[in-house]
Amino acid sequence: MSLWVFLFVIGLVLCNSGVENAKILGVFPFLSKSHYAMGNTLLKEMARRGHEVTMIAAFEEKGLPSNVSYRNIKIVTQLDKNDKRPNFFKEDMTNPYSMTLFLNSAGTMMTNQVFNSPAVKKLLESGEKFDAVIMDQFVDDSCAYFAHHFSANHILLSTTFANSWVNPLVGNPAPPSVNAELLLEFSSSMTFWERLRNTLFYLFGELNRQLYFFPKQNEVIKKNFPNARPLYDYLYNVSLVLVNAHESFNDPLALVPVMKNVGGMHVSPSGKLPSDLQKFMDVAKEGIVYFSMGSNLRSKDLPDEIKESILRVFAKLKVKILWKWEDETLPGQPANVKLSKWLPQQEILAHPNLKLFITHGGLLSTIEAVHYGVPLIALPVYGDQKLNAATAQQKGYAINIPFAEFEEARFEMALKEMLRNPKYKQNAEQRSKLFHDRPMKPMDEAIYWVEYVIRHHGAQHLRVAALKLSWYQYILLDVVGFFLAVVIAVLYISKMIFGKLCCRKSKTVKSKTH
Missing domain, CATH: 3.40.50.2000 (Glycogen Phosphorylase B;)
Structure with missing residues (x-):
C-alpha cells in the first residue's frame, strides 16, 4: 500500500511541475566555441533532466549518452569550407568602434547562414512546436523570429554581464554613468573622462543598432519570411534573460526581475586528469x-x-x-x-x-x-x-x-x-x-527559471512596465516637453500682461502731462 501512495505522490509532483519533457530549442550560431560551450552546457543538462532538446549551432555535441533526447542541427559555416581562422593577434581589434562595425557584418553573415541552412529550413517547415527557445544574445537578433514561429517562450542567454545589447530588450535601467560598455575597459567606478568616453560609445552603439544593425536583421527575416512582422515585434517579447555574471567577479548592476545572474553555470569539472x-x-x-x-x-x-x-x-x-x-x-x-x-x-x-x-x-x-x-x-x-x-x-x-x-x-x-x-x-x-556562497548552484538556478517561465506561460508578471512605453516616453521627453510648453506659455502670457500694463501706464502718464 505504501508503494502505491509513494507512486501517487510522485505522479502529483510530476503533473504539477508542468514542464516534464518540455521541448527546448537552442539557437547558438555564433562561430565562437565559448558562446557555444555556455549554451551547450545548459542544454545538455536540461536533456539529462528529461527535457527534449534541439540545438542549432556551428558546432556539434558528441559526448552525450544514448538515453537522453538531444538533437544536433549543425550550420555549415565558412570555417567548415576553408578552415581559415582569423589571426586575432595580427588584426587591429583594439578599437571598439571598428570592432562594432566588424560585428555588424559578422552578425548579418551569420544569421543569413542560419536561415539558409537546409536543416534549419526543414525544421521551420516541420510543424513542430517548442515550449521555449533559448538563444545566444549576440549580434543574431533576427533569430528572435524562432520563438514566434514555434509559439515558444523567448529566453536569452547573455554570455557576459547585463549590457547595452540586451538591457533595452527587457527595459533594464542601465545609465552609462555606471554601466560600462562591453567593448571598453572600464569598471563601474569611472572618472569623468571615462564616463564621457563610455557615454559617447553608448550613444554610438545605440544609433548603430537602431539605424543600421536592426534594419539589416529585419531584412534577413523579411527575405526568408515575407509575411513576417517587423523585427521589433519579436525582439522585445522576452520572458527571461540568463546572465553570465555574478558579484564575485563582476561589478554589481541593477537587474529587472526577468534577468537572472547565473554566472559559473558552465563550470563542471570531471575531477580527473590524464x-x-x-x-x-x-x-x-x-x-x-x-x-x-x-x-x-x-x-x-x-x-x-x-x-x-x-x-x-x-x-x-x-x-x-x-x-x-x-x-x-x-x-x-x-x-x-x-x-x-x-x-x-x-x-x-x-x-x-x-x-x-x-x-x-x-x-x-x-x-x-x-x-x-x-x-x-x-x-x-x-x-x-x-x-x-x-x-x-x-x-x-x-x-x-x-x-x-x-x-x-x-x-x-x-x-x-x-x-x-x-x-x-x-x-x-x-x-x-x-x-x-549562494543559495543554489548556478546551473540549478538557470534550469529553475527556464522551467518557471514555461510553467507560467511566459511569466508576463515579471516584465516591467517600461516595455509598454515608447522610447521618448521612457526617457520622459513628453513630460519634459510638457513642462517646457507650460514654461513658454507662462512666459508668453506674462510678457503679454506686462506689455499691456506698461502700455496702460504709459497712456496714463501722457494724459496727466496734457
Whole structure:
C-alpha cells in the first residue's frame, strides 16, 4: 500500500511541475566555441533532466549518452569550407568602434547562414512546436523570429554581464554613468573622462543598432519570411534573460526581475586528469604556471617577437610551465615547459600545485579561475577580454597587461610579483568564497527559471512596465516637453500682461502731462 501512495505522490509532483519533457530549442550560431560551450552546457543538462532538446549551432555535441533526447542541427559555416581562422593577434581589434562595425557584418553573415541552412529550413517547415527557445544574445537578433514561429517562450542567454545589447530588450535601467560598455575597459567606478568616453560609445552603439544593425536583421527575416512582422515585434517579447555574471567577479548592476545572474553555470569539472598530466603536476613541488589563450585565440599564432620574449622569461623561472600550444613543436622550448594541443582546464585549475593562470582574459576562463581561487595574469586581445582583465585587476586577483602593450620586462616583473606576493592568491581565494556562497548552484538556478517561465506561460508578471512605453516616453521627453510648453506659455502670457500694463501706464502718464 505504501508503494502505491509513494507512486501517487510522485505522479502529483510530476503533473504539477508542468514542464516534464518540455521541448527546448537552442539557437547558438555564433562561430565562437565559448558562446557555444555556455549554451551547450545548459542544454545538455536540461536533456539529462528529461527535457527534449534541439540545438542549432556551428558546432556539434558528441559526448552525450544514448538515453537522453538531444538533437544536433549543425550550420555549415565558412570555417567548415576553408578552415581559415582569423589571426586575432595580427588584426587591429583594439578599437571598439571598428570592432562594432566588424560585428555588424559578422552578425548579418551569420544569421543569413542560419536561415539558409537546409536543416534549419526543414525544421521551420516541420510543424513542430517548442515550449521555449533559448538563444545566444549576440549580434543574431533576427533569430528572435524562432520563438514566434514555434509559439515558444523567448529566453536569452547573455554570455557576459547585463549590457547595452540586451538591457533595452527587457527595459533594464542601465545609465552609462555606471554601466560600462562591453567593448571598453572600464569598471563601474569611472572618472569623468571615462564616463564621457563610455557615454559617447553608448550613444554610438545605440544609433548603430537602431539605424543600421536592426534594419539589416529585419531584412534577413523579411527575405526568408515575407509575411513576417517587423523585427521589433519579436525582439522585445522576452520572458527571461540568463546572465553570465555574478558579484564575485563582476561589478554589481541593477537587474529587472526577468534577468537572472547565473554566472559559473558552465563550470563542471570531471575531477580527473590524464595520467601524464597528473604525474607532471603532482611532482612539481615548486609549482605550476598554466598558460592558455582560450579557444578562439591560438598561442601558435603569437607574433614571433612576443613568443620569443615569453620563452626567455619562462626559461628563467624555477616553476614548471604547462602551455596550451596548438602545434607539434615549439622552437626554443625551455626544459621546464610542457606543451599540449588540448588541456583539461578546469581540472588543471583545481590542482593544489597550480600557482597562477596566464590567460587571454576570456570570461569563461576568468570565472573558472575565480571558482578555484587561482590568481591571473591577463593578456587581453579584443572584445570583452579588456574589461574582464581590468575588472579582475581592480578586484586584486590579477595583473592586467593588454596584449597591445606587451613588454618582456613588464611580463617578467608581473610573473615574479605574482609568484612571490601572496596577496593575489589570498584575493583570489576570497573571490572564490563569494562565488560559492549562494543559495543554489548556478546551473540549478538557470534550469529553475527556464522551467518557471514555461510553467507560467511566459511569466508576463515579471516584465516591467517600461516595455509598454515608447522610447521618448521612457526617457520622459513628453513630460519634459510638457513642462517646457507650460514654461513658454507662462512666459508668453506674462510678457503679454506686462506689455499691456506698461502700455496702460504709459497712456496714463501722457494724459496727466496734457
